[in-house]
Amino acid sequence: MANIATARIKREFKEVVKSEEVAKCNIKLELKNDSFTELRGEIAGPPDTPYEGGNFILDIQIPATYPFNPPVVKFVTKIWHPNISSVTGAVCLDILKDQWWVTSVFDYICLSFQALLAAPEPDDPQDAVVANQYKESKDEFKNTARHWTYAYAGRPTASAEYDSKVEQLKNMGFDEHKARVALSTKHWIVEQAMEHILS
Amino acid sequence: MSEEDSDYGDCSDDEMDDDDDDDVYGDYYKHEEVEMENKKDDPEYFEFQLLKVEDVDRLLNENVEALSRAINVTPSLAKVLLHSHKWSVQDVIDLHKKDSLKLLVDSRVLPSVKCTERVLSRNFICSVCMQPSLADALCGVSCGHRFCRECWQMHFQVQIQNGVSTELECMGKDCNVLMPEDFVLSIVTNPRLRDKYQEYGFQDHVKSHPELRFCPGPNCPVVIRAPVDKAKRVVCDQCKTCFCFHCGLEYHAPTGCETIKRWLTKCADDSETANYISAHTKDCPKCNVCIEKNGGCNHMQCAKCKHDFCWMCLGDWKNHGSEYYECSRYKENPNIANESAHAQAREALKKYLFYFERWENHAKSLKLEEQAMKKIRARIEEKVMDSSGTWIDWQYLLDSAMLLKKCRYTLQYTYPYAYYLEKGSRKELFEYQQATLEAEVENLSWKVERAEITDRGVRVG
Known part of the structure; x- marks a missing residue:
């Protein structure tokens, strides 16, 4: 039955390419191979969110039962978000689970993922550490997410304070990403972050 | 022993009154009648039927x-x-x-809003696979959404494999019309999928039928039917599971369905561990680490921060002088040791353990009941072989054991009920009755174990 999936993706692509909505939503979709089963997506962080200014790469797998089962989407770009694993990039997303076959991959990514970046759902978390931070200290969460957007998604400006802390640990010989995860988890307190890495 | 026939059996008084009738068969039938009457008098009596899958199919x-x-x-x-x-x-x-229109819309047979996008179907393109198709190859139901057979088939397959059957919906945008069985079966050809669909449908139907319940026994196909939905005892004759018709949990009178659920979760989850910690431990007044006192005097030294303090009043030990074994501050005002939280938790734990121990104890006794029955049967055999009384003479022992089992079962379930009862005269009365039943049960149990004579005509317990 995979021919339904292939035919549909082909058709969707034709429509997405000529659609004017592509530019409006700041979404790019491209095929990774000729079999129409893997796509590479790119979405822009929505304005007025900590993700603003960043570009996030998505890995999209089209199941053989598409469009009766939804595509499987993972973040390739590292991101600090309650519903997205900061380790694997896996997404916990319940919206558009029903009846989503009437939409296209393009709509799916556009509607649900951009909405998710704009409005996290900490009560249904994928990453417990991030979700906790989101609930307990919104400002710390925002700053951390903004810092991650700068470090991994190409946001032009950075918080000098966070950056210097990561640098500090890096100079001690710690891996940069590990240092960033530890600092993000431990409220950006250098001593605690060090303990966290060493434990 | 010689008058065996005249006062036959340990029958009830009503039966004795009817005994003037000499007709043997009449007597037999009367006995049946009395039993029937007893059933109606029995507050636990509940009318139910055990049905096979075919019976349920026929009924539906x-x-x-x-x-x-x-x-x-x-x-x-x-x-x-x-x-x-x-x-x-x-x-x-x-x-x-x-x-009729409202009924059909409410039941999702007809759509609330008729499908307006017929454009696609006129273009002969299935909007799911976006493939051109012959007009008569597109199909659908009352809502007007039309899709090709392949797409319907795939849709049904994916949904049925997820366990969906009676809730199968149309694929149209925002359409919640349910797919009737004949349409689904006209599309789904795979025999295994058809079977699955019908099996899930059957389960959904039994669940939506207020008179029907699946027997909760493992892999038991029996369906129980009762005319009223009450929290009454049902026993499955296939797997012998005894359960409450209303909630499907083990039969739990006199405790209500909600209460027993709360009690079982309470027993299962670790909330009691938290209570234990609160009741048996205190936090170090300086570094707040949790400390369990496992003996020794009241002079405590925190293993973590080395702070010296008094276990009773949690004050600094320096001010205590040499009062090693007593805290005079505590003596003067026992409430000083930030009483509320700890004392309450300790009190709550004590209460819970009191009820839980008794509940557990009866549960354990019940498990041993099968062995006790075996023992009694062996003893009866032995006695009969010894020709002290006939087999029928000794049956009262089995009857008593059955009654014991029933009483223990009920007693077990009186403890969760009592645990949740609010303090007051109702609780006092209940606990008085509970204690009386406990005493009688132990009395009967003692007698059953030691019965050496047949005691015919004399009631035990």
Whole structure:
């Protein structure tokens, strides 16, 4: 039955390419191979969110039962978000689970993922550490997410304070990403972050 | 022993009165009648039937046919209607008379808003696979959404494999119309998938029928039917599971369905561990680490921060001088040791353990009951072989053991009830009765274990 999936993706692509909505939503979709089963997506962080200014790469797998089962989407770009694993990039997303076959991959990514970046759902978390931070200290969460957007998604400006802390640990010989995860988890307190890495 | 026939059996007084009748068969039937009466007097008596899958199918089909004739719809639609109306044929007929359109929309047989995007189907393109298709190859139901057979098939397959059957919906945008059985079966050809669909549908139907319950026993196919939905005892004769008809948990009178659920979760989860910690430990007043006192005097030294303090009043030990074994500050005012939280937790734990121990104890005794029965049977055999009394003379022992088992079961379930009862005269009365039953049960148990004579005509316990 995979021919339904292939035919549909082909058709969707034709429509997405000529659609004017592509530019409006700041979404790019491209095929990774000729079999129409893997796509590479790119979405822009929505304005007025900590993700603003960043570009996030998505890995999209089209199941053989598409469009009766939804595509499987993972973040390739590292991101600090309650519903997205900061380790694997896996997404916990319940919206558009029903009846989503009437939409296209393009709509799916556009509607649900951009909405998710704009409005996290900490009560249904994928990453417990991030979700906790989101609930307990919104400002710390925002700053951390903004810092991650700068470090991994190409946001032009950075918080000098966070950056210097990561640098500090890096100079001690710690891996940069590990240092960033530890600092993000431990409220950006250098001593605690060090303990966290060493434990 | 010689007058065996005159005072035969440990029968009740009512039966004794009827004994003037000499007709042997009459006597037999009267005995039956008395039993029937006893059943009705028994507050725990509950009328129910055990049904096989075929019986249930027949029962459901009778309803479906009756409705389909009465309001002139296909059996498949009648099924959808009955499923959403607790299988009450009369209710559906009444609603149909009142406002048939509303009934059909509410039951998701008809769409609330008719499909407006027919453009695609006129173009002969299935909007799911976006493939051009012949007009007559597109199909659908009352809502007007049309898709090609391949897409329907795939949709049904994916959904059925997820366990969906009676809730199968149309693929149209925002359309919640349910797929009637005949349409699904006209599309799904794979025999295994068809079986699965019908099996899931059957389960959904039994669950939506207020008179039917699946036996909760493992892999037990029996369906129980009772005319009223009450929290009463049902025993499955296939797997011997004894359960509450209303909630499906183990039979739990006198405790209510909600209460027993709370009690079982309480026993299962670790909330009691938290209570234990609170009751047996205190936090170090300086570094707040949790400390368990496992003996010794009241002079505590925190293992973590080395702070010296008094266990009773949690004050600094420096101010205590040499009062090693007593805290005079505590003596003066026992409430000083930030009483509320700790003392309350300790009190709560004590209360819970009191009820839980008794609950557990009866549960354990019940498990041993099978062995006790075996022992009694062996003893009866031995006695009969020894020719001290006939087999029938000794049956009262088995009857007593059965009664014991029943009493223990009820007693076990009185403890969760009492635990949740609020303090007051009701609770006092309940606990008085509970204690009386406890005493009688132990008394009977003692007698059953030691019975050496047949005691015919004399009641035990």
